[in-house]
Amino acid sequence: MPTAERTRGRIAALDVLRGVAILGTFGSNAWLFAQAGGPAALLTGGGGLANDPVQAGLLVLSNGKFLALLTLLFGIGVEVQYRSAVRRGLPWPGRYWVRAAILFVEGLLHYLLVFEFDVLMGYAIASLVVAHVIGRSDRVVRAVMGVVGGVYVAALLGLTALLAAFPGGGGGPAPAPASTASWTAQVGERVANFGLFRVELVLIVPSAVVLFLAGSRLMRAGAFEDSPAGARIRRRLMVLGLGVAAPLNVVTTFGGTAFVLVDRYLVAPAVAFGLLALITAVVLRGPGGAARRGLTAVGRTALSCYVLQNLLAAVLCFDWGFGLAGRLQGAWPWWVVGLWAGTSLLLVGLATLWLRRFDRGPLELLTHRLLPTPSRTNLS
DSSP states (O other): OOOOOEETTEEHHHHHHHHHHHHHHHHHHHHHHHSTTOTHHHHTTSOOSOSSHHHHHHHHTTTTHHHHHHHHHHHHHHHHHHHHHHHTTOOSSTTHHHHHHHHHHHHHHHHHHTOTTOOHHHHHHHHHHHHTTTTSOHHHHHHHHHHHHHHHHHHHHHHHHHHHHOTTOOOOSOOOOOOOSOHHHHHHHHHHTHHHHTTTHHHHHHHHHHHHHHHHHHHHHTTTSSSHHHHHHHHHHHIIIIIIIHHHHHHHHTSOGGGHHHIIIIIHHHHHHHHHHHHHHHHHTOOOOHHHHHHHHHHHTHHHHHHHHHHHHHHHHSTTTTOHHHHTGGGTTHHHHHHHHHHHHHHHHHHHHHHTTOSSOHHHHHHHHHSOGGGOOOOO
Protein backbone atom coordinates (compact mmCIF):
# COMPACT_ATOMS: atom_id res chain seq x y z
CA MET A 1 0.00 0.00 0.00
CA PRO A 2 1.41 3.43 -0.90
CA THR A 3 2.39 5.45 2.15
CA ALA A 4 3.67 8.92 2.90
CA GLU A 5 7.43 9.34 3.16
CA ARG A 6 8.39 8.85 6.80
CA THR A 7 11.42 9.67 8.93
CA ARG A 8 11.68 7.82 12.24
CA GLY A 9 7.91 7.27 12.25
CA ARG A 10 7.13 10.87 11.30
CA ILE A 11 5.53 11.93 8.03
CA ALA A 12 8.31 13.97 6.44
CA ALA A 13 6.01 16.33 4.55
CA LEU A 14 4.29 17.41 7.77
CA ASP A 15 7.53 18.57 9.38
CA VAL A 16 8.48 20.55 6.26
CA LEU A 17 4.98 22.03 6.08
CA ARG A 18 5.13 23.07 9.74
CA GLY A 19 8.47 24.74 9.13
CA VAL A 20 7.10 26.66 6.15
CA ALA A 21 3.99 27.63 8.13
CA ILE A 22 5.95 28.90 11.14
CA LEU A 23 8.37 31.03 9.10
CA GLY A 24 5.57 32.17 6.80
CA THR A 25 3.40 33.23 9.74
CA PHE A 26 6.26 35.40 10.96
CA GLY A 27 6.22 36.97 7.50
CA SER A 28 2.90 38.53 8.56
CA ASN A 29 3.73 39.16 12.21
CA ALA A 30 6.99 40.97 11.41
CA TRP A 31 4.98 43.92 10.06
CA LEU A 32 3.09 44.17 13.34
CA PHE A 33 6.26 44.33 15.41
CA ALA A 34 7.96 46.76 13.01
CA GLN A 35 5.34 49.50 13.02
CA ALA A 36 5.51 52.39 15.47
CA GLY A 37 3.70 51.43 18.65
CA GLY A 38 4.02 47.69 17.98
CA PRO A 39 1.13 45.27 17.38
CA ALA A 40 -1.17 47.15 19.77
CA ALA A 41 -1.12 50.15 17.43
CA LEU A 42 -3.29 48.26 14.95
CA LEU A 43 -6.03 47.95 17.57
CA THR A 44 -5.69 51.39 19.18
CA GLY A 45 -5.79 53.40 15.97
CA GLY A 46 -2.08 54.08 15.69
CA GLY A 47 -1.08 51.99 12.71
CA GLY A 48 -2.10 50.05 9.66
CA LEU A 49 -0.82 47.15 7.61
CA ALA A 50 -1.18 48.39 4.05
CA ASN A 51 0.01 51.98 4.01
CA ASP A 52 1.86 51.71 0.69
CA PRO A 53 1.67 49.52 -2.42
CA VAL A 54 5.03 47.84 -1.79
CA GLN A 55 3.99 46.70 1.67
CA ALA A 56 0.62 45.54 0.38
CA GLY A 57 2.36 43.61 -2.37
CA LEU A 58 4.65 41.88 0.10
CA LEU A 59 1.68 41.04 2.30
CA VAL A 60 0.11 39.19 -0.64
CA LEU A 61 2.84 36.60 -0.10
CA SER A 62 2.14 35.99 3.58
CA ASN A 63 -0.95 37.53 5.15
CA GLY A 64 -3.26 34.86 6.54
CA LYS A 65 -2.31 31.96 4.27
CA PHE A 66 0.53 30.56 6.38
CA LEU A 67 -1.50 30.94 9.55
CA ALA A 68 -4.24 28.94 7.82
CA LEU A 69 -1.66 26.37 6.76
CA LEU A 70 -0.50 26.09 10.37
CA THR A 71 -4.13 25.64 11.42
CA LEU A 72 -4.65 22.81 8.93
CA LEU A 73 -1.52 21.13 10.28
CA PHE A 74 -2.72 21.45 13.86
CA GLY A 75 -5.88 19.60 12.85
CA ILE A 76 -3.73 16.88 11.31
CA GLY A 77 -1.89 16.68 14.63
CA VAL A 78 -5.19 16.11 16.44
CA GLU A 79 -5.99 13.36 13.92
CA VAL A 80 -2.63 11.70 14.66
CA GLN A 81 -3.33 11.84 18.39
CA TYR A 82 -6.80 10.36 17.83
CA ARG A 83 -5.34 7.49 15.78
CA SER A 84 -2.72 6.84 18.44
CA ALA A 85 -5.37 6.62 21.15
CA VAL A 86 -7.50 4.21 19.07
CA ARG A 87 -4.47 2.08 18.22
CA ARG A 88 -3.50 1.80 21.89
CA GLY A 89 -7.05 1.11 23.05
CA LEU A 90 -7.32 4.36 25.03
CA PRO A 91 -10.59 6.28 25.41
CA TRP A 92 -10.97 9.34 23.22
CA PRO A 93 -11.03 12.25 23.85
CA GLY A 94 -10.26 11.00 27.34
CA ARG A 95 -8.01 13.53 29.03
CA TYR A 96 -7.38 15.59 25.93
CA TRP A 97 -8.71 18.55 27.88
CA VAL A 98 -5.42 18.52 29.82
CA ARG A 99 -3.44 19.03 26.60
CA ALA A 100 -5.83 21.81 25.54
CA ALA A 101 -5.56 23.47 28.97
CA ILE A 102 -1.75 23.43 28.79
CA LEU A 103 -1.86 24.98 25.31
CA PHE A 104 -4.32 27.62 26.51
CA VAL A 105 -2.04 28.61 29.40
CA GLU A 106 0.96 28.74 27.06
CA GLY A 107 -1.03 30.97 24.74
CA LEU A 108 -2.21 33.19 27.59
CA LEU A 109 1.36 33.71 28.78
CA HIS A 110 2.48 34.35 25.21
CA TYR A 111 -0.26 36.95 24.85
CA LEU A 112 0.44 38.68 28.15
CA LEU A 113 4.23 38.69 27.96
CA VAL A 114 5.00 38.87 24.23
CA PHE A 115 2.32 39.32 21.55
CA GLU A 116 -1.21 40.71 21.32
CA PHE A 117 -2.18 38.50 18.37
CA ASP A 118 -1.44 35.06 19.85
CA VAL A 119 -3.28 32.17 18.18
CA LEU A 120 -2.56 29.40 20.70
CA MET A 121 -5.49 30.32 22.94
CA GLY A 122 -7.86 30.05 19.98
CA TYR A 123 -6.33 26.74 18.94
CA ALA A 124 -6.81 25.37 22.45
CA ILE A 125 -10.51 26.26 22.49
CA ALA A 126 -11.14 24.95 18.98
CA SER A 127 -9.25 21.73 19.65
CA LEU A 128 -11.60 20.85 22.50
CA VAL A 129 -14.55 21.05 20.10
CA VAL A 130 -12.75 19.10 17.39
CA ALA A 131 -11.56 16.43 19.82
CA HIS A 132 -15.21 15.53 20.47
CA VAL A 133 -16.11 15.50 16.76
CA ILE A 134 -13.09 14.01 15.01
CA GLY A 135 -13.99 10.41 15.80
CA ARG A 136 -17.60 10.69 14.67
CA SER A 137 -18.98 9.59 11.30
CA ASP A 138 -18.19 11.46 8.11
CA ARG A 139 -21.79 12.63 8.03
CA VAL A 140 -21.50 14.26 11.47
CA VAL A 141 -18.14 15.82 10.63
CA ARG A 142 -19.47 17.25 7.36
CA ALA A 143 -22.51 18.61 9.19
CA VAL A 144 -20.36 20.36 11.80
CA MET A 145 -18.08 21.80 9.12
CA GLY A 146 -21.08 22.93 7.07
CA VAL A 147 -22.92 24.62 9.93
CA VAL A 148 -19.89 26.29 11.53
CA GLY A 149 -18.41 27.22 8.15
CA GLY A 150 -21.71 28.53 6.81
CA VAL A 151 -22.38 30.76 9.81
CA TYR A 152 -18.76 31.94 9.76
CA VAL A 153 -18.82 32.89 6.08
CA ALA A 154 -22.18 34.65 6.46
CA ALA A 155 -20.86 36.64 9.42
CA LEU A 156 -17.70 37.67 7.55
CA LEU A 157 -19.67 38.76 4.50
CA GLY A 158 -22.01 40.75 6.72
CA LEU A 159 -19.08 42.50 8.42
CA THR A 160 -17.55 43.16 5.00
CA ALA A 161 -20.78 44.81 3.86
CA LEU A 162 -20.70 47.05 6.94
CA LEU A 163 -17.07 48.01 6.28
CA ALA A 164 -17.96 48.89 2.71
CA ALA A 165 -21.01 50.91 3.79
CA PHE A 166 -19.22 52.79 6.58
CA PRO A 167 -15.57 53.04 5.49
CA GLY A 168 -14.78 55.83 7.93
CA GLY A 169 -15.71 53.92 11.08
CA GLY A 170 -17.82 55.14 13.95
CA GLY A 171 -15.87 58.28 14.86
CA GLY A 172 -15.56 59.27 18.49
CA PRO A 173 -12.47 60.33 20.45
CA ALA A 174 -9.13 59.06 19.24
CA PRO A 175 -7.63 56.34 21.46
CA ALA A 176 -4.34 56.88 23.21
CA PRO A 177 -1.39 55.94 20.96
CA ALA A 178 0.34 52.65 21.67
CA SER A 179 3.85 52.74 23.10
CA THR A 180 6.67 50.19 23.31
CA ALA A 181 8.85 52.19 25.73
CA SER A 182 8.15 49.91 28.69
CA TRP A 183 7.67 46.14 28.73
CA THR A 184 5.77 46.25 32.03
CA ALA A 185 3.48 48.95 30.62
CA GLN A 186 2.79 46.75 27.59
CA VAL A 187 1.88 43.84 29.85
CA GLY A 188 -0.44 46.12 31.83
CA GLU A 189 -2.05 47.34 28.62
CA ARG A 190 -2.67 43.76 27.49
CA VAL A 191 -4.34 43.00 30.81
CA ALA A 192 -6.44 46.18 30.78
CA ASN A 193 -7.51 45.75 27.14
CA PHE A 194 -7.93 41.98 27.16
CA GLY A 195 -11.37 42.11 25.54
CA LEU A 196 -10.25 44.42 22.74
CA PHE A 197 -6.95 42.67 22.02
CA ARG A 198 -8.49 39.19 22.13
CA VAL A 199 -11.55 39.98 20.01
CA GLU A 200 -9.90 38.12 17.09
CA LEU A 201 -10.66 34.88 18.94
CA VAL A 202 -14.24 35.29 17.71
CA LEU A 203 -12.85 34.80 14.20
CA ILE A 204 -10.03 32.37 15.00
CA VAL A 205 -12.04 29.73 16.86
CA PRO A 206 -14.75 28.90 14.27
CA SER A 207 -12.22 29.10 11.45
CA ALA A 208 -9.92 26.74 13.36
CA VAL A 209 -12.74 24.25 13.97
CA VAL A 210 -13.40 24.00 10.22
CA LEU A 211 -9.72 23.90 9.23
CA PHE A 212 -8.81 21.37 11.95
CA LEU A 213 -11.50 19.03 10.66
CA ALA A 214 -10.48 19.69 7.05
CA GLY A 215 -6.88 18.77 7.87
CA SER A 216 -8.04 15.60 9.59
CA ARG A 217 -10.13 14.57 6.59
CA LEU A 218 -7.33 15.32 4.12
CA MET A 219 -5.07 12.98 6.02
CA ARG A 220 -7.72 10.25 6.05
CA ALA A 221 -8.26 10.72 2.31
CA GLY A 222 -4.56 10.07 1.67
CA ALA A 223 -3.46 13.57 0.65
CA PHE A 224 0.06 12.89 1.99
CA GLU A 225 0.47 9.48 0.39
CA ASP A 226 2.67 8.82 -2.63
CA SER A 227 -0.18 7.22 -4.56
CA PRO A 228 -2.44 8.00 -7.54
CA ALA A 229 -5.27 8.93 -5.16
CA GLY A 230 -3.01 11.22 -3.17
CA ALA A 231 -1.73 12.85 -6.36
CA ARG A 232 -5.30 13.50 -7.54
CA ILE A 233 -6.19 15.19 -4.25
CA ARG A 234 -3.10 17.37 -4.42
CA ARG A 235 -3.79 18.41 -8.00
CA ARG A 236 -7.33 19.47 -7.12
CA LEU A 237 -6.11 21.42 -4.10
CA MET A 238 -3.49 23.21 -6.20
CA VAL A 239 -6.08 24.18 -8.79
CA LEU A 240 -8.36 25.56 -6.07
CA GLY A 241 -5.70 27.22 -3.96
CA LEU A 242 -3.12 28.40 -6.47
CA GLY A 243 -5.13 28.62 -9.66
CA VAL A 244 -8.29 30.26 -8.30
CA ALA A 245 -7.74 31.64 -4.80
CA ALA A 246 -4.23 33.06 -5.28
CA PRO A 247 -5.23 35.51 -8.07
CA LEU A 248 -8.29 36.46 -6.04
CA ASN A 249 -5.97 37.08 -3.08
CA VAL A 250 -4.21 39.81 -5.09
CA VAL A 251 -7.55 41.50 -5.78
CA THR A 252 -8.70 41.42 -2.15
CA THR A 253 -5.33 42.65 -0.85
CA PHE A 254 -5.47 45.77 -3.01
CA GLY A 255 -9.25 46.13 -2.70
CA GLY A 256 -9.13 48.41 0.33
CA THR A 257 -10.07 48.06 3.99
CA ALA A 258 -13.56 46.78 3.15
CA PHE A 259 -12.04 43.47 2.04
CA VAL A 260 -9.60 42.99 4.92
CA LEU A 261 -11.67 40.23 6.57
CA VAL A 262 -12.42 38.40 3.33
CA ASP A 263 -8.74 38.62 2.35
CA ARG A 264 -7.37 37.21 5.61
CA TYR A 265 -10.07 34.80 6.75
CA LEU A 266 -11.67 33.47 3.56
CA VAL A 267 -9.35 33.81 0.57
CA ALA A 268 -6.06 33.17 2.38
CA PRO A 269 -7.19 29.80 3.83
CA ALA A 270 -8.15 28.68 0.32
CA VAL A 271 -4.62 29.54 -0.83
CA ALA A 272 -3.28 27.51 2.11
CA PHE A 273 -4.82 24.33 0.68
CA GLY A 274 -2.87 24.86 -2.51
CA LEU A 275 0.36 25.49 -0.60
CA LEU A 276 -0.16 22.33 1.43
CA ALA A 277 -0.59 20.28 -1.75
CA LEU A 278 2.34 21.88 -3.60
CA ILE A 279 4.83 21.50 -0.73
CA THR A 280 3.75 17.91 -0.12
CA ALA A 281 4.23 17.08 -3.79
CA VAL A 282 7.74 18.56 -3.72
CA VAL A 283 8.69 16.61 -0.59
CA LEU A 284 7.42 13.35 -2.06
CA ARG A 285 9.71 13.72 -5.06
CA GLY A 286 12.69 12.72 -2.93
CA PRO A 287 15.33 13.91 -0.45
CA GLY A 288 15.97 17.63 -0.37
CA GLY A 289 18.99 19.73 0.52
CA ALA A 290 19.90 22.16 3.28
CA ALA A 291 16.69 24.19 2.90
CA ARG A 292 14.52 21.14 3.50
CA ARG A 293 16.62 20.07 6.50
CA GLY A 294 16.30 23.55 7.99
CA LEU A 295 12.54 23.67 7.47
CA THR A 296 12.23 20.20 8.99
CA ALA A 297 14.12 21.32 12.08
CA VAL A 298 11.81 24.31 12.52
CA GLY A 299 8.79 22.07 11.92
CA ARG A 300 9.86 19.62 14.61
CA THR A 301 10.19 22.51 17.09
CA ALA A 302 7.20 24.46 15.76
CA LEU A 303 5.67 25.62 19.05
CA SER A 304 9.01 26.78 20.43
CA CYS A 305 9.92 28.57 17.18
CA TYR A 306 6.51 30.27 17.03
CA VAL A 307 6.99 31.80 20.48
CA LEU A 308 10.71 32.49 20.05
CA GLN A 309 10.34 34.36 16.74
CA ASN A 310 7.83 36.73 18.32
CA LEU A 311 10.00 37.19 21.41
CA LEU A 312 13.04 37.99 19.25
CA ALA A 313 11.02 40.45 17.17
CA ALA A 314 9.81 42.21 20.33
CA VAL A 315 13.36 42.56 21.67
CA LEU A 316 14.66 43.82 18.34
CA CYS A 317 11.81 46.19 17.46
CA PHE A 318 10.41 47.66 20.64
CA ASP A 319 11.83 50.72 22.36
CA TRP A 320 12.49 48.80 25.58
CA GLY A 321 14.77 46.56 23.49
CA PHE A 322 16.90 47.60 20.53
CA GLY A 323 14.24 49.96 19.20
CA LEU A 324 14.72 49.10 15.53
CA ALA A 325 11.10 49.96 14.69
CA GLY A 326 11.82 53.61 15.45
CA ARG A 327 15.39 53.76 14.19
CA LEU A 328 14.79 52.14 10.81
CA GLN A 329 11.56 53.83 9.70
CA GLY A 330 13.53 55.51 6.93
CA ALA A 331 14.30 52.08 5.47
CA TRP A 332 10.63 51.03 5.42
CA PRO A 333 9.41 48.60 4.16
CA TRP A 334 12.56 46.74 3.13
CA TRP A 335 14.12 46.49 6.57
CA VAL A 336 11.09 44.43 7.64
CA VAL A 337 12.03 41.89 4.99
CA GLY A 338 15.50 41.79 6.54
CA LEU A 339 13.97 41.32 9.99
CA TRP A 340 12.02 38.33 8.70
CA ALA A 341 14.98 36.80 6.85
CA GLY A 342 17.46 37.26 9.70
CA THR A 343 15.11 35.91 12.34
CA SER A 344 14.16 32.95 10.15
CA LEU A 345 17.80 32.00 9.56
CA LEU A 346 18.49 32.26 13.28
CA LEU A 347 15.54 29.98 14.05
CA VAL A 348 16.74 27.42 11.53
CA GLY A 349 20.20 27.41 13.11
CA LEU A 350 18.94 27.20 16.69
CA ALA A 351 16.40 24.47 15.89
CA THR A 352 19.03 22.41 14.09
CA LEU A 353 21.47 22.67 16.99
CA TRP A 354 18.79 21.89 19.58
CA LEU A 355 17.67 18.73 17.79
CA ARG A 356 21.19 17.34 17.86
CA ARG A 357 20.65 16.73 21.58
CA PHE A 358 16.89 16.57 22.05
CA ASP A 359 14.11 14.94 20.03
CA ARG A 360 11.69 17.89 20.29
CA GLY A 361 11.69 21.60 21.10
CA PRO A 362 11.88 23.04 24.63
CA LEU A 363 8.21 24.00 24.86
CA GLU A 364 7.26 20.69 23.27
CA LEU A 365 9.32 18.89 25.94
CA LEU A 366 7.62 20.91 28.68
CA THR A 367 4.17 20.10 27.32
CA HIS A 368 5.10 16.42 26.99
CA ARG A 369 6.25 16.21 30.59
CA LEU A 370 3.15 17.97 31.94
CA LEU A 371 0.81 15.53 30.23
CA PRO A 372 -0.53 12.45 32.02
CA THR A 373 1.48 9.41 30.86
CA PRO A 374 -1.28 7.78 28.73
CA SER A 375 -1.73 11.06 26.82
CA ARG A 376 1.88 11.30 25.72
CA THR A 377 2.02 10.59 22.03
CA ASN A 378 4.05 11.45 18.97
CA LEU A 379 2.60 14.63 17.47
CA SER A 380 3.85 13.99 13.94
